[in-house]
Amino acid sequence: MHTRRRGSSDSDKPVADEPPEWSDVDAEAVEERVVELAEQGHSPSEIGLKLRDEGVQGTPVPDVTLATDKKITEILEEHDAEPDLPEDLRNLMERAVGLREHMDENPNDHQNKRALQNTESKIRRLVDYYRGDELDTDFTYSYDTAKELL
Template identity: 45%
Template sequence: MARMHTRRKGKSGSTRPMISENPAWVPLNATEIEDLIVKLAKDGMISARIGLVLRDQYGVPNVKLATGKSITQIMEEKGVAGSLPEDIANLMRRAIDLNVHLRDNRGDVSNRRGLNMIEAKIRRLERYYKRIGTLPADWKYSLSNAELMLK
């Protein structure tokens, strides 16, 4: 499949091995993993970072196989999830940083185009999250509101 904003194809990535159950060598059980996820989320980590920490420091290769739920589902059940979905929040942070760069470097037209593409992705995600009910129907993206929400 081609990339979204260019006409090139991407490189193929690695695939995960086909396993359907949690390996026997995983040192933690499901409740201990959930407690660790809640602790790390309260420390301010996002779900992707929590997955890396669980893999690298605690030897948990796949949270979904170990608990039957994803990290985001566990965070939502325990009430430690953020108010915004992480993908849209990360894109908003990138847009804020790029806008700060463009204030200092007004002639940087390639990054101005990059900002337009990031904002287009944010608006597409906004429509999707409104359709599935994750974001309220009156939520609207703007750069000034993003700066207030995230910084």
Template identity: 75%
Template sequence: MARMHTRRRGSSSSDTPVADDPPEWSDVDTDAIEQRVVELAEEGYDPSQIGLKLRDEGVQGTPIPNVQLATDKKVTEILDEHDVGGDLPEDLRNLLERAVRLREHMADNPGDAQNKRALQNAEAKVRRLADYYRGDELDADFEYTYEHARELL
């Protein structure tokens, strides 16, 4: 598969091992895992950061290598059930932060051609992702503008 904004090919990587059941050594109760996910979300962690924290720190001292295998739910599903999730999807929020940061950099450094191109690419990705989420996770009339992105963040 090719990269989005270059003519180069992507780098290959290994696939994750296929697993249907959580490991036997990780036998934490699903309610305890869900409680820990909600606690971490209330502390301000994103779903990807929550997964890393559960993998590294675990629940009650036992690491959780894969939340979906242990609870039969994704982290975002758990957050939606408990009404703790953010108002924007994580990937869109990260792209909006990047675009705002690049726009502010371009205001200070108008001659920076590389970052001008990076800003164009980031805004194109934001628009493409907004088309994907529009109607389900976003309002039907959502349009990306720099001012609107600053308000959301």
């Protein structure tokens, strides 16, 4: 969006209707592990990586959706363990806070100033998207609110 690049073509996941034979983990065990990892403070993408690498009871879970017929965020919503901010918005806010702190120390870093403007623009666009559903209707982004939420 804010770069000169034209985007990147990603490879698609292989089409699969059921989990692989070597990963025969019970769906309830996967859901319990997802909620447990969320309570430890992990984001949905980190939960997916941990399930892929560590698995449940030693058995890796390559795809939570195939194993449980639900996405990680759906599982978290069912168990009232979803994060207070959407993950993409939280990541952008963390980046903006870091850039703002860098700007305070280095006021002549014009490249960083532009990066901060672009990041805050993306945040405002995402806030408009999430407002009402996952955010309060009167939520507006500012550096102070981001610092407070993080």
